[in-house]
Amino acid sequence: MMMFLRFKFYVLLSISLLFALQLSALTGDSVISVNSINFSFKWKINSDEATLKTIVGNSTVWQGGLLPAFWLQWRNDQKQYLKPEVDLKKSKLGASNGYLALSFAEKGEGLLSYTILTSGLSFDSLYVHWFSEIPAIIDLYFGTSRLTEKQRSVVSSLELPFWPNWQSDGFCIPTAKSSPLLSFFNSSSFGNANFSLGSFGTSSTLYAAAYPRPLYAAAIGNNNGWLVAGAGAIPAGAMYLQAKSSCGAIRYCYREDLWGGETKSRVWEKPLVLQWDSTAWDAYADLFSVLDFNGTVQASHQKSHWNSWGDFSKGDFNVKSIADGAKQFGAEEVTLDMGWETSQSTAIPDLKHIPDFDKDIAYIKQQGLELGFWQSLIWVADTLSTGLTTDDLLIGEDGRPRRNNNFHNPFWADWSFYCIDPTSKRAQNFLKERTQNIIKRTGAKLLKLDFGYAIPPLDVAAPRNPAFRGENYAYTLIRIISDAAREMDPGITIQYYGISPLLKRVYNLIALDDLADASGDEPGGHAQWSIWSSLAGMNGSAIMASSGYDWFTDAEILLNTAIIGSPGTVLKRTLPDGSAIPKNFIAHRKALNLWYRKTTGWKPLWLNSAKGKLGSEPVLNCWGRLETHNGIENLTALSLRETGERKGIPLLEKTKWKGRWSILSQDSLNIFSSRKLAVIPFDGGYLSIQRVRKPVSVKAIFLNDRQAVFTNWNWSKGIFTIYSPRNKEFETLMGFIVE
Secondary structure, three states, rough: HHHHHHHHHHHHHHHHHHOOOEEEEEEEEEEEEEEOOOOEEEEEOOOEEEEEEEEEOOOOOHHHHHHHHEEEEEEOOEEEEOOOOOEEEEEOOOOOOOEEEEOOOEEEEEEEEEEEEEEEEEEEEEEEEEEEOEEEEEEEEEEEEOOHHHHHHOOOOOOOEEEEOOOEEEEEEEEEEEOEEEEHHHHHHHHEHHHHHHHHHOOOOOOOOOOOOOOOOOEEEHHHHHHEEEOOOOOEEEEEEEOOOOEEEEEEEEEEEHHHHOOOOEEEEEEEEEEEEOHHHHHHHHHHHHOOOOOOOEEEEEEEEOOHHHHOOOOOOOOHHHHHHHHHHHOOOEEOOOOOOOOOOOOOOOOOOOOHHHHEEEEEEEHOOEEEEEOOOEEEOHHHHHHHOOHHEEEEOOEEEEOOOOOOHHHHHHHOEEEEOOOOOHHHHHHHHHHHHHHHOOOOOOOEEEEEEEOOOOOOOOOOOHHHHHHHHHHHHHHHHHHHHHHOOOEEEEOOOOOHHHHOOOOOEOOOOOOOOOOHHHHHHHHHHHHHHHHHHHHHHHHHEOOOOHHHHHHHHHHHHHHOEEEEOOOOOOOOOOOOOOOOHHHHHHHHHOOOOOOOOOEEOOOOOOOOEOOOOOOOOOOEEEEEEEEEEEEEEEOOOOOOOOOHHHHHHEEEOOOOOEEEEEEOOOOOOOOEEEEEEEOOEEEEEOOOOOOEEEEEEEOOOEEEEEOOEEOOOOOOEEEOOOOOHHHHHEEEEOO
């Protein structure tokens, strides 16, 4: 009841503060002002000066401009930076929404419509109409200003007459840097860089695999608060955070000067949505909550997976043995990864790798396992066998097909691929037929899509149809494939990486990647990814937790998996020296494969874990999974580590333990009252936890389908205590079922 009253108080406070919006003329400058619980936002429209400050202490969180600006090229090849002025007489400034009339002098006019959010501001649409000559849009920016003469004497480059003007102490882009994975950066760390926020992964930015991109958002702020700027619809341009000398801006790249596509009038849907909060994670969560239109994904898409890449990547293509391993570990689905087909995108089985392909597929199904296949989203290696021509591929300015690899490395030209152009009907039909042929031949229940983050930047290639450019490129290809697959099987699972809620229309399973970028710290990397995955969990996405490649740190991965979703495995079937996997490693992973939460839609309970801040990366210690059933919020999963402070956290003070534990409700009730509770010890030790009733039965569950009544436990005054064996039995112990 107290939680409800507190929630109601904050809602009423938020509403009252929201209507503190001020639209006033101060020294001739109209101001939009939004006061939320902890922050004060003010935007002087005429001078385009916005600030976000804390209410307590009046500390600046962020400052910069918000009016859109264009980098254009006219017919005479002259380039121009064009930023509008606001005509207040033609504008409508309302208490909750309105529009700004934009004047581009003699060049054109426009409208920028907005909506005030509880802790944010949404630009719902941007409309621009050119009067006579139609320019080619090179870039659209939010957060820039023309350099003054004094500023020009300081900047590191005079190539452009403008500069990003968003300023704060730092940036937060989830796991933007690899080796090791990092999410928080001092503003000076970036130098001059374009950080991809969508699918143009490695162009002018650090490479951090696919997950969690596309994000379509970036955060800027400090330890007083954070502002997240994101797209509210799939952007028609390639989306970047442009960083220059500690300053930032949102950049949408079009390069119509190279590829054409100019139009006299244009509308951008939700080109910018701002949200602010006390932490970067919370600001991202606020943004994603206002962008989510598609509801909760069906839990049937969240299954325990075994992916062949751990073996395929080492040249081991023994599919029958891989299926046996998946069955041994209790997985529900096997995905055959890159290497199953003759070359990228042929969908023709490579009989050199898998000579008994059809028999092996039948064998997988005989084991009761579902089947998935890896598919390259964009790349094609063998145009002859696919029937594609130059007309179906991305071409450069010279009219020749472009080739690409995931680092855009010119010295990898022999391992580079052509890129499909969805403008071509033949290319669209190829993708559809390829997809449906795989499903017809194999009965696949899952398609894993990959390499959508390795797109040639618009500086070198673009689809012929402007509607398929920018972030629409990868999105369109995913949509074509997913629509084709759903024609065959409406319940098929489409797996991809990005956590943005804008993508739930085209795929229904988010996969964490394989930790190749973790640089020897797989537990730390997976912890980061798990923390950011909770943003998708809150939006009802199905999540597959994947794994690293190191069996000896796998327990740490599984402690996170217990909270975020279904287990996934890319581990090899043997240790690096070829020896057998230790039985306790098998037991731990099989336990999660059997007892993971088979639901979607949850939010994290952080306990003594940290969401991260400047100078301190996100860290997982103890944390939990909160689900709402019949209007009641329940703690349905809890993972406990011995690291982190327990004092001052009631749940951790009441719970006593030694070693690492995961506790998972096997019904919709919380872990304290669940009628069936799975308890997984990852070490020898003990666990004392609240339970509303004395257990009727406690069973120890072992490998090889063995179970036994377990007696080394007690219950007293609402506290259930269980002791994990330290003897040889622990080697095969999966965990306990408490009923």
